[in-house]
Amino acid sequence: MEAGTHSTSQELVRGPAASQPARRTVGGTRRFWDVVAAVLTGFATAVLIVFIALPLFAIFGKTSPAVFWEQLRSPVALDALRVSLATSVVALVCIVTLGTPVSYLLGTKRFPGRPIIITLFELPLVLPPAVAGIALFAAFGRFGILGSQLGTLGIQLPFTWVAVVMAQAFVAMPFFVRQATAGFASVDPHLLGVSRTLGAGSARTFFRVAAPLAGPSLSAGAALAWARALGEFGATTLFAGSLQGTTQTLPLAIYGEFSAANMEAALAMGALMVALSGAILAAVKMLRRTTYWK
Amino acid sequence: MTDSKPRELTVQVRHQLGRIRLDAHLHVAGGVLALIGPSGSGKTSVLRAISGLLKPDWGYVATDKKVLLDTEQSINLPAEERRVGMLFQDAALFPHMTVAGNIEYGLYPRPRSRSERGDQVTAVLDRFRIGELASAKPRHISGGERQRVALARAVATSPELLLLDEPLSALDSVTKAHVSAELSQWLLELNLPTILVSHDFADVVGLADHVAIIEEGSIVQSGTKDQVLRSPASAFAAAFAGINFFPGEAVPRGGLTEIRGPGKMMLLSTDTLVGPVGAVVHPWDVSLSEQRLESSAMNCLRGPVIQVANIGNSTRVTIGSVPPIVAEITGESVDRLELAPNRVLYASWKAAGTRLVPRALDGARRDLDFV
Numbered sequence: 099m100e101a102g103t104h105s106t107s108q109e110l111v112r113g114p115a116a117s118q119p120a121r122r123t124v125g126g127t128r129r130f131w132d133v134v135a136a137v138l139t140g141f142a143t144a145v146l147i148v149f150i151a152l153p154l155f156a157i158f159g160k161t162s163p164a165v166f167w168e169q170l171r172s173p174v175a176l177d178a179l180r181v182s183l184a185t186s187v188v189a190l191v192c193i194v195t196l197g198t199p200v201s202y203l204l205g206t207k208r209f210p211g212r213p214i215i216i217t218l219f220e221l222p223l224v225l226p227p228a229v230a231g232i233a234l235f236a237a238f239g240r241f242g243i244l245g246s247q248l249g250t251l252g253i254q255l256p257f258t259w260v261a262v263v264m265a266q267a268f269v270a271m272p273f274f275v276r277q278a279t280a281g282f283a284s285v286d287p288h289l290l291g292v293s294r295t296l297g298a299g300s301a302r303t304f305f306r307v308a309a310p311l312a313g314p315s316l317s318a319g320a321a322l323a324w325a326r327a328l329g330e331f332g333a334t335t336l337f338a339g340s341l342q343g344t345t346q347t348l349p350l351a352i353y354g355e356f357s358a359a360n361m362e363a364a365l366a367m368g369a370l371m372v373a374l375s376g377a378i379l380a381a382v383k384m385l386r387r388t389t390y391w392k
Numbered sequence: 393m394t395d396s397k398p399r400e401l402t403v404q405v406r407h408q409l410g411r412i413r414l415d416a417h418l419h420v421a422g423g424v425l426a427l428i429g430p431s432g433s434g435k436t437s438v439l440r441a442i443s444g445l446l447k448p449d450w451g452y453v454a455t456d457k458k459v460l461l462d463t464e465q466s467i468n469l470p471a472e473e474r475r476v477g478m479l480f481q482d483a484a485l486f487p488h489m490t491v492a493g494n495i496e497y498g499l500y501p502r503p504r505s506r507s508e509r510g511d512q513v514t515a516v517l518d519r520f521r522i523g524e525l526a527s528a529k530p531r532h533i534s535g536g537e538r539q540r541v542a543l544a545r546a547v548a549t550s551p552e553l554l555l556l557d558e559p560l561s562a563l564d565s566v567t568k569a570h571v572s573a574e575l576s577q578w579l580l581e582l583n584l585p586t587i588l589v590s591h592d593f594a595d596v597v598g599l600a601d602h603v604a605i606i607e608e609g610s611i612v613q614s615g616t617k618d619q620v621l622r623s624p625a626s627a628f629a630a631a632f633a634g635i636n637f638f639p640g641e642a643v644p645r646g647g648l649t650e651i652r653g654p655g656k657m658m659l660l661s662t663d664t665l666v667g668p669v670g671a672v673v674h675p676w677d678v679s680l681s682e683q684r685l686e687s688s689a690m691n692c693l694r695g696p697v698i699q700v701a702n703i704g705n706s707t708r709v710t711i712g713s714v715p716p717i718v719a720e721i722t723g724e725s726v727d728r729l730e731l732a733p734n735r736v737l738y739a740s741w742k743a744a745g746t747r748l749v750p751r752a753l754d755g756a757r758r759d760l761d762f763v
Contacts, residue, residue, distance in 0.1 A: 288484045291445045294471035295478040296498030296549055306497070310488050 157368045160361075169366035177343040178351035178367065185259055185347060186327040189266035193323050197274045198316065202308060204275070205282025206290070216279070223272045227332025230268050234337040238264070261338035262345050266327035274323035281315020282308060318385045325378040329371070398455035398552050401585040405441045407448035409434055414448070414609040424579055424586040426600030426617075428593055430628060434609040435589045439555045442587070443478050444471030455552060455585065475500075477551030477584075481558035483538040485530035491541050492517065492526040498549040512548070520544040536567040543578060554579070554586040560595045568595070575599060593634075605629045623749040624672065634708065636673040636717050642666050648743055655714040659691050661746035669748045675708060675720035677745035680729055685740045693717055696734045707731075711739045 169175060204216060222230060236242050238255045248255065255261050285308055293303040309316070331349040338345040340354060348367050355364040401420040408414070414434040418425065429435045440446035442453050444460070447468060453461040460469050460476075485494050496513045503509045517523045520540055525533055533541070539559060546554065559575065560568045576599050579586055590596045593603075604614035605626065613625040624630040630637025640653030642665050651659040651671045659671050673691075684692060695713030702708075707726050709719050717739050721729075729737065 286484070288480055288482065289486060291440075291443075291471070292478065292480065292484045293486075293497075294445065295443050295474070295476055296545065297472045297475075297500055297502075298497070299470070299472050307486060 182347040185262040201278035205279040231333035231336025265333035270323040270326040274319040277319025281312035398457040400456040406450040412609040420585040423601040426596040429606035475552040477546030479556040483542040638671040642669040660743040663748040665748040672747040678719035
């Protein structure tokens with residue numbers, strides 16, 4: 099049928115004989131590559147799953163729950179958990195408080211310099227954390243740009259819990275600002291205009307319309323930023339050190355125990371962090387899927 | 393309260409809108425003004441300037457009671473203090489609030505106590521007969537209901553002006569008829585200076601007393617509905633009115649006037665204008681036939697049927713002649729002609745049916761660009 103429609107009668111005579119083997123080869127080749135692609139894709143997926151999942155399971159699988167529990171109740175682990183939670187929550191509060199108005203501005207207004215500000219805020223995403231730490235040190239350390247001014251005020255930042263918060267906020271802020279900016283940008287500008295014509299000033303418009311509508315994005319961004327702050331290691335090490343009970347967060351404690359060849363304690367705290375991170379990620383997924391007014 | 397209601401609205405706006413320059417002057421002396429123009433003509437920007445969502449380069453917006461904007465006097469009331477009720481094409485209800493929540497949002501004057509607010513919301517819901525929707529979220533109600541809620545929400549703010557931006561465009565034709573009838577009732581009852589914006593004359597013809605046509609940022613014509621219908625000043629105005637509008641040059645011939653236009657167009661009229669004119673032919677004056685009607689004082693164009701549209705109890709047929717012409721015929725003619733696409737018919741009308749209106753010269757040049 100197909101050959102007949104676009105062949106002359108002369109081709110029709112020898113057409114089928116001449117073209118069918120060729121077509122079979124083309125079809126066969128294509129099928130061969132389809133199979134190769136499918137096999138490679140399956141293989142790659144399996145490799146990646148094993149590569150990611152195996153170490154995570156290893157953390158849990160190496161020792162018994164009883165040992166885990168005991169290790170988690172050691173002073174080092176308890177101090178690290180306390181420092182981690184306290185500092186990351188303070189960092190999160192700072193990020194959300196400062197980041198929300200900035201994101202509203204970036205998401206709803208167009209102004210000169212906006213792309214530069216956005217790029218600046220994204221820089222910590224790609225900056226090595228160690229560089230962030232040394233940069234914070236250069237700015238706020240005793241011999242840093244602001245070091246002497248802070249010194250005369252009697253403020254010493256490095257190696258305090260404030261330094262931990264600053265390191266966490268520095269690296270985690272972009273996670274929140276990016277999500278929140280996208281969230282505010284997705285709010286229908288009509289609705290903000292309507293709110294004004296209904297007699298609401300900009301503050302009421304923000305709290306009653308913009309913030310609730312961007313809510314899922316704000317929460318998801320906050321959760322991601324919190325996870326990043328909890329996991330902060332490089333910047334904290336350089337700028338805040340690793341003092342148990344003051345600046346030693348869970349990742350730093352894991353590194354400390356690991357260096358001291360205390361594998362069980364390191365694994366137990368690692369397992370705790372996997373659980374925490376997993377819970378946060380699940381929360382993010384759920385928040386992203388909810389548009390709760392539907 | 394009733395005494396403090398403004399009756400009039402004056403709007404003067406000049407603003408650079410990208411490529412086009414908005415330079416509009418409108419006056420609403422009570423009742424409803426329809427501001428009609430093609431998309432991109434600047435009509436929505438006029439509304440935004442009135443409501444305070446757009447600050448024009450230069451502007452003056454005032455009712456007979458107060459000045460909302462006067463750039464020369466540095467008066468610029470913020471949108472939330474202008475007491476302008478605005479209705480958008482998509483209703484723009486807050487999706488995260490219930491219908492009752494949407495209405496409560498803008499209550500004015502704002503009651504102090506919660507129960508008082510609840511009572512007022514209930515009163516508004518009852519007044520607009522949407523009580524059963526009170527706890528529904530906007531996405532669960534129909535398009536017509538959404539517009540009704542949007543209007544109720546705007547009215548709950550005790551507005552002093554109403555601005556309606558394409559309030560019917562997003563609705564299907566059945567809903568449109570319902571909402572339109574309802575809207576005209578409300579506009580009558582509210583009795584506020586109102587501007588209704590649309591790109592479609594048919595949508596607003598029943599709602600407005602006065603019409604202003606905006607094209608490329610300028611008001612090209614304004615007047616009563618009948619004035620604009622009877623003598624549309626531009627091809628756009630004629631087209632929306634469903635009226636045939638043929639730009640051309642008029643010369644006397646015998647006792648009649650001959651109008652020559654693009655594509656060897658030659659029409660006859662009993663009107664006696666000379667020079668650049670617009671020839672207006674009402675669709676209901678045009679009859680359709682299979683045979684050519686021979687008469688010296690008769691206009692006749694020949695072409696295939698392009699489009700057939702039912703409007704109430706008559707039918708509008710577009711004939712692809714040169715120039716194309718729209719005829720409005722009755723049901724029995726429809727049956728007799730066996731209307732079908734591409735069926736070739738003659739469109740005829742008397743010379744007396746060709747009405748001539750003068751055209752401004754710059755407009756004439758623009759209209760004749762395609763000669």
